[in-house]
Amino acid sequence: MKFKRLKFDFKDKRGSITDIFYKKNIQHVAIISSKPNVRRGDHYHKKTTQWMYITKGSLEYWYKPLRSKKKAKKKLLKVGDLVETPPYEMHALKIGKYGNEFIVFTVGKRGGKDYENDTYRFSPSLIK
Numbered sequence: 001m002k003f004k005r006l007k008f009d010f011k012d013k014r015g016s017i018t019d020i021f022y023k024k025n026i027q028h029v030a031i032i033s034s035k036p037n038v039r040r041g042d043h044y045h046k047k048t049t050q051w052m053y054i055t056k057g058s059l060e061y062w063y064k065p066l067r068s069k070k071k072a073k074k075k076l077l078k079v080g081d082l083v084e085t086p087p088y089e090m091h092a093l094k095i096g097k098y099g100n101e102f103i104v105f106t107v108g109k110r111g112g113k114d115y116e117n118d119t120y121r122f123s124p125s126l127i128k
Contacts, residue, residue, distance in 0.1 A: 001063045001091075002084040003075060006053075020053055020082065021105065028111035030104045034059075034095040041092040042125050045085075048108030048118045054081045057100025062092040062126040072126035077102075092126040 010017040034040060034057075044066055052061075054077050064072040066088040077083060085091050087108075104110070109117040 001061070001073075001075065001086075001089060003077075004082045004084075006080055006082055021051075024105075025107060026105045027108065028104075028106040030106075030111060031055075031101065032104060033101045034093075034099055036095060036097050036099045038095045039092065039125065039127060040095065042123065043119050043121045044090045045087055045108065045110075045118045046120065047087055048106060048110050049087060050085050050107075050110060051105045052077070052083050052085070053103045053105070054079050055101045055103060057098050058096040059100050059102070060094040060096075060127070062094065062128075064090050064126065066090055072128075074128075090122060090126060094127050 006018050006020065008016040009019045056079065058076060058078045061075045061077050061083055062072045063075075063085070064070060072090070075083065
């Protein structure tokens with residue numbers, strides 16, 4: 001997991017511009033809205049890398065490498081946060097009490113009819 005709080009790249013009296021990516025070959029983009037207190041994820045990908053950019057609300061991002069014996073770690077993500085999920089990283093999301101929205105940017109199969117082609121579910125959940 002790589003975490004980044006995005007900052008303005010340009011700002012003037014009209015507003016601001018924040019670059020999320022520069023020179024990345026993104027293959028799929030989706031907006032995901034979640035109701036309060038739900039769980040998402042509980043899977044990993046073998047080939048796909050994805051980034052989540054939080055636009056509304058918050059979530060707990062739980063993660064650990066696939067074959068790690070260590071306990072999962074947790075990071076609280078809020079509006080403006082960007083997290084990168086590499087291949088073979090188990091991840092689970094616990095949505096905050098007000099719901100949330102985030103944009104997912106993907107390199108690899110993750111959209112349309114390919115949505116589940118590189119998704120490997122696991123149990124039990126990483127969320128405690």
